[in-house]
Amino acid sequence: MSLTHPQRRPAVPGAPAAPDAPAAPDAPAAHVHGLHATGDPANGAPATGWTVATALPVSYRVRFTPGVLDPRNPALARAGGPPGRRLVVVDARVHELHGHRLRRYLAAQGVEYETHVLLAHEQVKTMDAVFQVADRMDAFGISRRGEPVIAVGGGVLTDVVGLACSLYRRSTPFVRVPTTLIGLVDAGVGAKTGVNHGRHKNRLGTYHPAVDTLLDPAFLATLDRRHIGNGLAEILKVALIKDENLFGLLERHGHDLLDTRFQSPGTGAAVLGRAVHGMLQELQPNLWEHRLERLMDYGHSFSPTVEMRALPELLHGEAVCVDMALTTVVALRRGLLDTGQAERVLRLMRRLELPVWHPLMEPVTLAEALADTVRHRDGRQRLPLPRGIGAGLFVDDLDGAELADAAGRLRTWAATGGADAVRGSGTRA
Structure with missing residues (x-):
C-alpha cells in the first residue's frame, strides 16, 4: 500500500473501499509557496521582514x-x-x-x-x-x-x-x-x-x-501469546472507533487468531488488511497532527500515564485496552452505547485475553492522566469516545465525578462480569 500526498488511496486486499477524504473544516489553510518581504528591496526600500511559505511533499x-x-x-x-x-x-x-x-x-x-x-x-x-x-x-x-x-x-x-x-x-x-x-x-x-x-x-x-x-x-x-494479544488491542481500537465489520471479525475469529498467531490463511489477512487500512486512512489527511481531534487517539488518553507507572507490568496494548474499557463505560453512561453493546465490547476484550482493569485506574491517577492529556491536546480534552460500535465522537466535558463513577463500575464488572455493574442508574447526553 502506498501513502501519498493526494487524497485518493489505493485499496488493500480485504479492506473496505476508501472514498476520497474530505477536507477537515478546521484544517489549516494550504501553504502557498513563496517569499514575501516587507518593504520594496527592488526599488531601494530595505526589507525589514520576511515570510517564507513552503511545503514538503511526503510519500x-x-x-x-x-x-x-x-x-x-x-x-x-x-x-x-x-x-x-x-x-x-x-x-x-x-x-x-x-x-x-x-x-x-x-x-x-x-x-x-x-x-x-x-x-x-x-x-x-x-x-x-x-x-x-x-x-x-x-x-x-x-x-x-x-x-x-x-x-x-x-x-x-x-x-x-x-x-x-x-x-x-x-x-x-x-x-x-x-x-x-x-x-x-x-x-x-x-x-x-x-x-x-x-x-x-x-x-x-x-x-x-x-x-x-x-x-x-x-x-x-x-x-508469544501475550504479545499477539497486545497487538490485538490496537486492532480492536480501530474496530471500535471506525470499523464495525472488523469488530465482527474479531468477535468470530479473535480467539482463533490468538491460537494460530495469524498464520492461517483467510481471516488473518482480512483482519490485518482492515486494521492497517483503517489506521492509514485516519493518518493520511492529518499526518502532522495539525488537527488534534484524532480518532486513533482512542485508548490513548489515560493509558500513557497508566502504562508508564505500571512498568513493566503492562504492555502498551494492554494499557490501551484498559483505557478503552474505561471509556466504553463512560460512553455507556452517556447513552452513546447501549448495555448490550458495552457488554459485547468488554466480553471481547476478555476473549482476546486482555485486561479490562488495573489497580492504577483510581481517581487520583486518572485525574492526573487526563490533565496531562489536556496539555498534550493543547488545552482541551478532545477525548474520543465510541458512538455505537464502529464510530466515534469527541467530548470536552468529562469531569472527575463522572470518571470516578465509570472507574468504579468497571472495577465491579471486572470482578463480577455482570451487566448490572456497568449499566448504572441513568445516562448523560
Missing part, C-alpha cells in the same frame, strides 16, 4: 511482503533505493530468533552491511538508545540519502531507529521491518518516532516516516 510506502527474508525476494534489499551498503539495526530478541535468516538473506542479495543489535523494550526506550544508533551510523559512515538504515524489530525498536534517523544530519531515510503484531498494525505504519522521557511516554519525538515499511505476518509465528 511513503507500506506493503505486505510475505517471505521478506526469502533469499530470492529482492524487496528488502531494494527498499528505499538501489541495493548497496546498509546498516541493519535489529532487536536483540529478533536477532536470536531470525539473525541467521537475516544474514543469509543479505549475503544472497549481495548487500554490504553491518548489524547493530539493540536491546529494545519500554524501560530502555530513551535517548541513550537513540545515541547508540547514531554512534553506529557515524561509525558505519552512512551516506546522507542513498543508504537507508534498516530497522528490524517491534514498535520500540522502530521508534528508536526512526528518531535517530530523523536527527542524524537532520534527515536520514530508513526502512521498517516490523516483527510484532503491534508493529505491523500500529507503530510500524505511521510517521511518528519517539522515546520516553522521565515518567512520560514518547515525550521526545519527531515526525519522520520510513520510506518503506515491509509487513510480513510470518514473524508473528514466533511471538
Whole structure:
C-alpha cells in the first residue's frame, strides 16, 4: 500500500473501499509557496521582514511482503533505493530468533552491511538508545540519502531507529521491518518516532516516516501469546472507533487468531488488511497532527500515564485496552452505547485475553492522566469516545465525578462480569 500526498488511496486486499477524504473544516489553510518581504528591496526600500511559505511533499510506502527474508525476494534489499551498503539495526530478541535468516538473506542479495543489535523494550526506550544508533551510523559512515538504515524489530525498536534517523544530519531515510503484531498494525505504519522521557511516554519525538515499511505476518509465528494479544488491542481500537465489520471479525475469529498467531490463511489477512487500512486512512489527511481531534487517539488518553507507572507490568496494548474499557463505560453512561453493546465490547476484550482493569485506574491517577492529556491536546480534552460500535465522537466535558463513577463500575464488572455493574442508574447526553 502506498501513502501519498493526494487524497485518493489505493485499496488493500480485504479492506473496505476508501472514498476520497474530505477536507477537515478546521484544517489549516494550504501553504502557498513563496517569499514575501516587507518593504520594496527592488526599488531601494530595505526589507525589514520576511515570510517564507513552503511545503514538503511526503510519500511513503507500506506493503505486505510475505517471505521478506526469502533469499530470492529482492524487496528488502531494494527498499528505499538501489541495493548497496546498509546498516541493519535489529532487536536483540529478533536477532536470536531470525539473525541467521537475516544474514543469509543479505549475503544472497549481495548487500554490504553491518548489524547493530539493540536491546529494545519500554524501560530502555530513551535517548541513550537513540545515541547508540547514531554512534553506529557515524561509525558505519552512512551516506546522507542513498543508504537507508534498516530497522528490524517491534514498535520500540522502530521508534528508536526512526528518531535517530530523523536527527542524524537532520534527515536520514530508513526502512521498517516490523516483527510484532503491534508493529505491523500500529507503530510500524505511521510517521511518528519517539522515546520516553522521565515518567512520560514518547515525550521526545519527531515526525519522520520510513520510506518503506515491509509487513510480513510470518514473524508473528514466533511471538508469544501475550504479545499477539497486545497487538490485538490496537486492532480492536480501530474496530471500535471506525470499523464495525472488523469488530465482527474479531468477535468470530479473535480467539482463533490468538491460537494460530495469524498464520492461517483467510481471516488473518482480512483482519490485518482492515486494521492497517483503517489506521492509514485516519493518518493520511492529518499526518502532522495539525488537527488534534484524532480518532486513533482512542485508548490513548489515560493509558500513557497508566502504562508508564505500571512498568513493566503492562504492555502498551494492554494499557490501551484498559483505557478503552474505561471509556466504553463512560460512553455507556452517556447513552452513546447501549448495555448490550458495552457488554459485547468488554466480553471481547476478555476473549482476546486482555485486561479490562488495573489497580492504577483510581481517581487520583486518572485525574492526573487526563490533565496531562489536556496539555498534550493543547488545552482541551478532545477525548474520543465510541458512538455505537464502529464510530466515534469527541467530548470536552468529562469531569472527575463522572470518571470516578465509570472507574468504579468497571472495577465491579471486572470482578463480577455482570451487566448490572456497568449499566448504572441513568445516562448523560
